[in-house]
Amino acid sequence: MPILTPSPATIAEAARHILSGGLVAFPTETVYGLGADATQDKAVAAIYELKSRPSFNPLIAHVAELAIAERYAVFDTRAHYIARRLWPGPLTLVLPRRKEALVSDLVTAGLPSLAIRVPDHPVALQLLYAVGRPVAAPSANRSGKVSPTTAEHVEAEFGNRLAMILDGGPTRVGLESTVLDLTGERAVLLRPGGITRETLEASLGEIDVAKPDQPDSPKSPGMLLSHYAPRLPVRLTCDDPQPGEALLAFGPDVPEGFAEVFNLSPTGTLVEAAANLFAALRALDKPDFSGIAVMPIPPQGIGLAILDRLRRAAAPR
Ligand code: TXA
Ligand code: MG
Helix, strand or coil: EEEEECCHHHHHHHHHHHHCCCEEEEECCCEEEEEEEEECCHHHHHHHHCCCCCCCCCCCCCCCCCCHHHHEECCCCHHHHHHHCCCCCCCEEEEECCCCCCCHHHCCCCCEEEEECCCCCCCHHHHHHHHCCCCCCCCCCCCCCCCCCCCHHHHHHHHHHHEEECCCCCCCCCCEEEEEEECCCCCEEEEECCCCHHHHHHHHHHEECCCCCCCCCCCCCCCCCCCCCHHHHHHHHCCCCCCCCEEEECCCCCCCCCCCCCCCCCCCCCHHHHHHHHHHHHHHHHCCCCCCEEEEEEECCCHHHHHHHHHHHCCCC
């Protein structure tokens, strides 16, 4: 079994494995990451290979603290301010990459910018300190599929093709970090995520929101329309239950007539719904059902990130 209980010994072993060019899945507060030494081309290439990820889609460098991040990216006053307030946390900053920084060009997909974050998870931070180098880590799922929020999800994705999975239990936030581009004069939200737009605007004033679904936009290379996709078709409406359809519910008033119901939050709490989203999509993705219908989710706070993931899950494949 590649699943390991985190301890000083297993974390040290995982760090050695990463430094020798291997891949390790590890928990963060958002989703599980598939980590490699960001300074080794071959190790980073192995991430793209294992995930079948298109190489134009750059990766996030994970570091243990702001002072370390500053060795790899250029922080202006604005970037400093927001990083001091919100790191460690589910926020990725896209910043000018330091030319002298020894990060593989495969991490940045050749862009002059670097996406970087400090995750808010004790196991991730201990691992990052032990590695002592930036760790490139996408979500630990096959490209385009549902992201993993437990060690078992990661094992279901890769099985024995992955030597080590550090098990930190279910992740707290449940969907990916917010990606904020600070390379231009105006801050641009590239991916809604664990930190809400409202929280960012409380610190930065009004920010722009990248138009989604323009895969050739150089600002947001990873915003592919079809993503987070279970095998079953996903329908963003629950008006008329189709035969055999399962329901992804939200709130106390659940419509009848579905073959199965998974309620993201019976009390209608968005933060709880976010934490349950990917596990729910996996749980309903069974051949017993004909498809997954989704109840409306309020478009506010972390609800915007939930809707972003659901729209991509429902997009034409
Ligand atoms: O919560 C997370 O961010 C998780 C955990 C493991 O940290 N990681 C994650 O990585 O979601 P990934 O690879 O699934 O998503 C990274 C996103 C992609 O949309 C990618 O296009 C974008 O960040 N990105 C990375 N580098 C970028 C850059 N230089 N400019 C613009 N977007 C970038
Ligand atoms: Mg991902």
